[in-house]
Amino acid sequence: MVEPAAVETHYLDEIPLREGDRYAVRRTEAVRQFxxxxxxxxxxxxxxxxxxxxxxxxxxxxRYSDSPALVPLQDEELPGWVSGFGRRxxxxxxxxxxxxxxxxxxxxxxxxxxxxxxxxxxxxWGFVAxxxxxxxxxxxxxxxxxxxxxxxxxxxFDCGFxxxxxxxxxxxxxxxxxxxxxxxxxxMLHPRSVIELAPGSRLTVIEAHDGDSATAGWTNPSTFxxxxxxxxxxxxxxxxxTGNIAHTGRVTFHLARNARVRSTVxxxxxxxxxxxxxxxxxxxxxxxxxxxxxxxxEQAKADQHTLAIHAARHTTSRQLFKNxxxxxxxxxxxxxxxxxxxxxxxxxxxxxxxxxxxRKAVVHTRPRLEINADDVKCAHGAAIGRLDExxxxxxxxxxLGRMDSHEILVRGFAGEVVxxxxxxxxxxxxxAGLQRVRESRSFAA
Amino acid sequence: xxPLLEICGLHVExxxxxxxxxxxxxxxxxxxxxxxxxxxxxxxxLAHVIAGREGYEITGGIxxxxxxxxxxxxxxERARKGVFLAFQYPVEIPGVNNTYFLKAAVNEIxxxxxxxxxxxxxxxxxxxxxxKLLDFDVDLIKRPVNEGFSGGEKKRNEILQMTxxxxxxxxxxxxxxxxxxxxxxxxxxxxxxxxxxERSFLVIxxxxxxxxxxxxxxxxxxxxxxxxxxxxxxxAHRLEAEGYTRPAAVPA
Ligand SMILES: Nc1ncnc2c1ncn2[C@@H]1O[C@H](COP(=O)(O)OP(=O)(O)O)[C@@H](O)[C@H]1O
Ligand SMILES: [Mg+2]
Numbered sequence: 162m163v164e165p166a167a168v169e170t171h172y173l174d175e176i177p178l179r180e181g182d183r184y185a186v187r188r189t190e191a192v193r194q195f196x197x198x199x200x201x202x203x204x205x206x207x208x209x210x211x212x213x214x215x216x217x218x219x220x221x222x223x224r225y226s227d228s229p230a231l232v233p234l235q236d237e238e239l240p241g242w243v244s245g246f247g248r249r250x251x252x253x254x255x256x257x258x259x260x261x262x263x264x265x266x267x268x269x270x271x272x273x274x275x276x277x278x279x280x281x282x283x284x285x286w287g288f289v290a291x292x293x294x295x296x297x298x299x300x301x302x303x304x305x306x307x308x309x310x311x312x313x314x315x316x317x318f319d320c321g322f323x324x325x326x327x328x329x330x331x332x333x334x335x336x337x338x339x340x341x342x343x344x345x346x347x348x349m350l351h352p353r354s355v356i357e358l359a360p361g362s363r364l365t366v367i368e369a370h371d372g373d374s375a376t377a378g379w380t381n382p383s384t385f386x387x388x389x390x391x392x393x394x395x396x397x398x399x400x401x402x403t404g405n406i407a408h409t410g411r412v413t414f415h416l417a418r419n420a421r422v423r424s425t426v427x428x429x430x431x432x433x434x435x436x437x438x439x440x441x442x443x444x445x446x447x448x449x450x451x452x453x454x455x456x457x458x459e460q461a462k463a464d465q466h467t468l469a470i471h472a473a474r475h476t477t478s479r480q481l482f483k484n485x486x487x488x489x490x491x492x493x494x495x496x497x498x499x500x501x502x503x504x505x506x507x508x509x510x511x512x513x514x515x516x517x518x519x520r521k522a523v524v525h526t527r528p529r530l531e532i533n534a535d536d537v538k539c540a541h542g543a544a545i546g547r548l549d550e551x552x553x554x555x556x557x558x559x560x561l562g563r564m565d566s567h568e569i570l571v572r573g574f575a576g577e578v579v580x581x582x583x584x585x586x587x588x589x590x591x592x593a594g595l596q597r598v599r600e601s602r603s604f605a606a
Numbered sequence: 607x608x609p610l611l612e613i614c615g616l617h618v619e620x621x622x623x624x625x626x627x628x629x630x631x632x633x634x635x636x637x638x639x640x641x642x643x644x645x646x647x648x649x650x651x652l653a654h655v656i657a658g659r660e661g662y663e664i665t666g667g668i669x670x671x672x673x674x675x676x677x678x679x680x681x682x683e684r685a686r687k688g689v690f691l692a693f694q695y696p697v698e699i700p701g702v703n704n705t706y707f708l709k710a711a712v713n714e715i716x717x718x719x720x721x722x723x724x725x726x727x728x729x730x731x732x733x734x735x736x737x738k739l740l741d742f743d744v745d746l747i748k749r750p751v752n753e754g755f756s757g758g759e760k761k762r763n764e765i766l767q768m769t770x771x772x773x774x775x776x777x778x779x780x781x782x783x784x785x786x787x788x789x790x791x792x793x794x795x796x797x798x799x800x801x802x803x804e805r806s807f808l809v810i811x812x813x814x815x816x817x818x819x820x821x822x823x824x825x826x827x828x829x830x831x832x833x834x835x836x837x838x839x840x841x842a843h844r845l846e847a848e849g850y851t852r853p854a855a856v857p858a
Binding site: 551552556559561563565566569572573574 | 657658659660680681682684685686690691693696697699700701702707708710711714715718750751767771
């Protein structure tokens with residue numbers, strides 16, 4: 162434990178400094194800014210009401226590099242779906258394993274994120290605001306950078322990837338995989354990744370966070386995706402961490418004219434997680450689908466925050482977040498659509514659907530619209546329900562067993578999100594999550 | 607020989623209200639019986655009780671299928687033993703593919719009969735054949751169960767499922783409602799093709815129209831939760847001409 166007064170000093174000491182690092186000042190400033198703006202968010206803050214990160218600061222997490230005698234991951238220790246994945250880059254406790262040997266091809270290049278960005282790189286990496294909003298509109302494009310945990314990542318980041326796709330290249334899928342193991346002390350990871358799609362290019366990225374730990378662990382990744390004109394990104398985020406690991410992650414999409422993002426967040430972790438997904442639609446014709454699925458058993462807790470900023474005319478966003486909650490699992494959906502002044506012709510939908518399989522499961526849902534322009538189409542809604550008794554009887558009357566009938570309905574509910582995931586082995590991870598739901602205590606009880 | 611279905615003095619309550627009040631009905635193996643009755647007389651309640659729906663409390667009487675008391679039997683057990691209910695209001699199940707669902711059901715029932723499971727290829731060819739016989743839109747079987755189906759398509763899907771699952775007792779609850787005359791004829795042909803000495807049907811309907819096409823061995827009149835009259839196929843015509851006898855006036 163760290164005394165409240167010593168928390169700031171503790172995290173300043175954890176900044177990974179290298180000799181002659183001209184970026185050290187920026188890192189220190191980011192950490193100081195984090196503490197100036199309130200430090201670790203508490204539940205008294207509106208935006209963090211259900212996120213309960215109070216304990217994070219005082220746990221005194223240290224970087225993995227402090228762990229003595231940490232043996233890097235061996236290939237045999239990789240889960241089958243990872244070793245079988247065509248193109249993949251790996252992190253083991255934040256240590257890069259193979260990106261250095263990545264063979265560029267099909268217009269795709271992947272590198273480890275160096276600890277010190279060049280001056281030109283800073284903006285691309287999301288360390289500073291992406292620039293002024295388009296003419297005729299006003300939008301707050303810095304919102305994702307004001308997330309306190311993003312500030313902390315900007316100060317403490319110690320690993321990550323830089324993915325680039327060249328003009329009109331059609332690349333992917335590529336897997337960015339990070340695994341963490343228990344090293345016996347509370348360890349934290351601050352991965353930072355940047356994905357850049359040049360105009361007209363296409364890419365499928367799977368970003369996965371995996372690991373198990375009995376000792377307290379914390380993963381706090383930031384991912385920035387920049388799409389040029391007409392670029393198309395298929396992004397799938399898989400959260401697999403279990404045990405005593407807290408996950409606080411962010412992904413931000415920045416879209417130029419006619420760029421398109423389809424994003425899916427699969428929360429399959431057994432612990433606590435909060436994920437903030439932000440899409441900034443900066444030019445006409447930009448279009449984004451934000452999907453999410455949480456399969457919660459036991460005391461798992463997933464907190465999904467979304468923000469779609471329509472900063473330009475004629476942009477589209479569609480959000481679909483689903484939660485399946487068994488046992489004492491709990492979920493939060495806090496989704497916001499912002500239509501900036503002048504962003505006429507915006508088309509935005511937002512849906513949050515929750516399936517409660519247990520009386521003790523809890524969901525908080527808060528869909529929000531902030532519309533500051535005329536001539537827009539916005540719809541949102543939230544639903545919380547249990548399995549349909551009529552449907553269960555219908556299935557059973559055809560000879561399907563009670564458990565199977567429950568499972569079929571749950572799978573049908575989740576399928577709307579899972580079926581859109583473009584990689585078979587990733588869909589199989591969701592299927593394994595559904596199997597855990599079926600085996601959970603409250604299932605069909 | 608014991609009848610396939612044997613119901614004696616059956617009393618059933620739904621949410622504390624008595625709906626069936628001493629119902630008697632016997633259907634021998636190989637016969638097709640019709641149950642007719644006005645709206646609200648308890649026809650669907652009877653169908654659901656036979657299929658084993660929860661929430662229907664049997665407060666008296668006996669219900670036997672193949673000589674066995676099934677009052678406590680789970681609905682899936684009944685289905686595996688050959689009971690099939692074509693629903694009056696088939697349920698829409700978003701996200702669950704029709705073909706997938708029916709294949710799972712067929713194999714569950716085959717497992718119970720010690721028959722080998724059908725693989726995807728065998729199942730699809732079976733489906734294709736049955737779909738054609740019922741003049742069913744083949745695209746519908748690729749969609750989620752009943753989702754966005756018209757009333758008539760839902761009813762046809764029920765009969766399609768029945769022809770694939772090949773039950774011993776088929777209970778048809780107002781399958782004719784929502785069908786135009788051509789669809790009615792196709793559905794009736796589908797049922798007639800299945801009639802055999804090894805299989806019985808209970809055809810529940812409000813109108814005799816369906817019984818012109820599925821000609822029953824016997825007709826029963828259900829009123830106020832009881833069978834009040836039974837007879838041959840002519841009874842249906844008489845009911846059509848004269849209407850259901852009004853229930854005895856309740857003394858003021
Ligand atoms: N789930 C239920 N809850 C309460 N009452 C019901 C329920 N189902 C049926 N009933 C009542 O039982 C009576 C018989 O209904 P039903 O069996 O559907 O009649 P039918 O099919 O002959 O039209 C009606 O009065 C109906 O309102
Ligand atoms: Mg009815």
